[in-house]
Amino acid sequence: MNLSRLLSEKRLVICCGSGGVGKTTTSAALALQGAALGRKTLVLTIDPARRLADALGISSLDHRPRRLPDATLRRRGGSASGTLDAMMLDAKATLDDLIHRHAPSPEARDAILANPIYRYGSRALIENPEYLAMEKVNALEAEGSWDLIVVDTPPTRHALDFFSASRRMGEFLEGNRFLAMMTPEGRRGLTGGRILGFGLGAITRLIERVTGTELLQAARDFFTAFEGMFEGFRERAARMESLLRSEATTTVIVTSPEPHALAEARQLYASFAGDRIPFGALVVNRVAIDRLVEGALDGVAAGGTAMDSRERVRLDALIENYYIFRSLAARDSRALAALAGLGIDPARMLIVPALEEEVVRIEGLRKFLRALKPGAAALRPPGARRRSR
Ligand SMILES: Nc1ncnc2c1ncn2[C@@H]1O[C@H](COP(=O)(O)OP(=O)(O)OP(=O)(O)O)[C@@H](O)[C@H]1O
Numbered sequence: 001m002n003l004s005r006l007l008s009e010k011r012l013v014i015c016c017g018s019g020g021v022g023k024t025t026t027s028a029a030l031a032l033q034g035a036a037l038g039r040k041t042l043v044l045t046i047d048p049a050r051r052l053a054d055a056l057g058i059s060s061l062d063h064r065p066r067r068l069p070d071a072t073l074r075r076r077g078g079s080a081s082g083t084l085d086a087m088m089l090d091a092k093a094t095l096d097d098l099i100h101r102h103a104p105s106p107e108a109r110d111a112i113l114a115n116p117i118y119r120y121g122s123r124a125l126i127e128n129p130e131y132l133a134m135e136k137v138n139a140l141e142a143e144g145s146w147d148l149i150v151v152d153t154p155p156t157r158h159a160l161d162f163f164s165a166s167r168r169m170g171e172f173l174e175g176n177r178f179l180a181m182m183t184p185e186g187r188r189g190l191t192g193g194r195i196l197g198f199g200l201g202a203i204t205r206l207i208e209r210v211t212g213t214e215l216l217q218a219a220r221d222f223f224t225a226f227e228g229m230f231e232g233f234r235e236r237a238a239r240m241e242s243l244l245r246s247e248a249t250t251t252v253i254v255t256s257p258e259p260h261a262l263a264e265a266r267q268l269y270a271s272f273a274g275d276r277i278p279f280g281a282l283v284v285n286r287v288a289i290d291r292l293v294e295g296a297l298d299g300v301a302a303g304g305t306a307m308d309s310r311e312r313v314r315l316d317a318l319i320e321n322y323y324i325f326r327s328l329a330a331r332d333s334r335a336l337a338a339l340a341g342l343g344i345d346p347a348r349m350l351i352v353p354a355l356e357e358e359v360v361r362i363e364g365l366r367k368f369l370r371a372l373k374p375g376a377a378a379l380r381p382p383g384a385r386r387r388s389r
């Protein structure tokens with residue numbers, strides 16, 4: 001299964017990994033490739049930063065899909081039918097929209113929006129947007145306007161939070177944990193102090209401010225107003241859970257060769273297997289690759305005798321730089337060798353060298369895509385041919 005096949009066949013590609021490794025860059029590049037393959041593609045970022053807009057070379061992004069101009073997309077060929085839209089998650093707008101769309105009546109909607117429990121709870125959901133991101137992906141997928149949706153997940157402390165958000169919402173609604181939170185005994189009983197991926201802090205702060213009967217009244221009002229909506233939340237959480245595990249979905253784990261990022265990538269890979277979440281590819285990004293074959297520098301230093309002293313100093317600096325780089329490349333190469341233990345199909349292990357510039361605009365993404373290769377091909381020195389069998 002090569003990358004083009006994944007991008008031609010899947011409907012949902014989720015890019016994940018630890019902070020700063022190149023998730024947004026990879027998402028933008030994969031979406032561009034999807035459009036070049038003729039698919040109507042949407043790339044959604046949950047990252048509040050401007051990175052996706054910069055990578056795509058557009059001035060700004062908001063929560064409405066924005067189409068990239070045809071001329072930008074087709075400067076270098078590509079299928080005529082492919083399109084590329086980009087958008088950013090607006091967690092607050094997504095939540096407001098859910099309440100407006102699903103509230104059983106205008107009165108219930110207003111009661112929910114004014115309820116102190118909702119106001120504190122919604123703030124926590126917006127600050128930890130994994131659940132709302134899943135809601136948005138679910139709605140976009142159900143809308144059916146795109147052949148391919150590429151999701152750039154947020155730089156969470158735990159990349160897995162995104163994948164478990166809908167399950168946690170489902171459990172939360174199932175067990176009436178909400179009611180349990182209203183009593184100190186119930187709060188103590190909540191495992192690990194984390195519900196829906198965020199701490200109990202928001203609820204505790206609320207409970208400290210609104211006490212006794214006032215709190216119970218607010219909880220009662222909230223439940224009455226929310227009555228007809230629980231079922232919808234449960235159903236959507238269940239749909240998201242099956243969408244995550246469907247044939248149409250795949251994941252791309254992005255990592256750098258740094259130990260902390262690799263550890264997170266390994267953990268994600270193992271959890272996907274355990275959780276039946278489909279795995280598409282592992283992208284090891286910003287790898288230092290030593291392209292000089294052994295012995296290539298022999299004679300170079302000696303050849304410097306014909307140089308004047310300024311040229312000689314430059315040559316020595318260049319050679320010293322190379323030896324520093326070579327130790328980085330050796331470290332990265334050991335990291336890549338250690339990944340072999342995961343047993344990933346070599347065609348699904350993709351490597352992108354550290355490029356000399358930031359990856360910005362379509363041109364930068366194209367460069368990134370040209371540099372992205374399956375492990376063996378990426379590490380081969382230039383000019384070396386594959387041995388014929
Ligand atoms: N192969 C590469 N070579 C050089 N620079 C790169 C490469 N890949 C990504 N970058 C640069 O690294 C920076 C981080 O990339 P990116 O924003 O895609 O990471 P991210 O994982 O989305 O980060 P965050 O977790 O903060 O959302 C960007 O400035 C990007 O241009």
Ligand SMILES: [Mg+2]
Nearest residue numbers: 023024047051
């Ligand atoms: Mg990002």
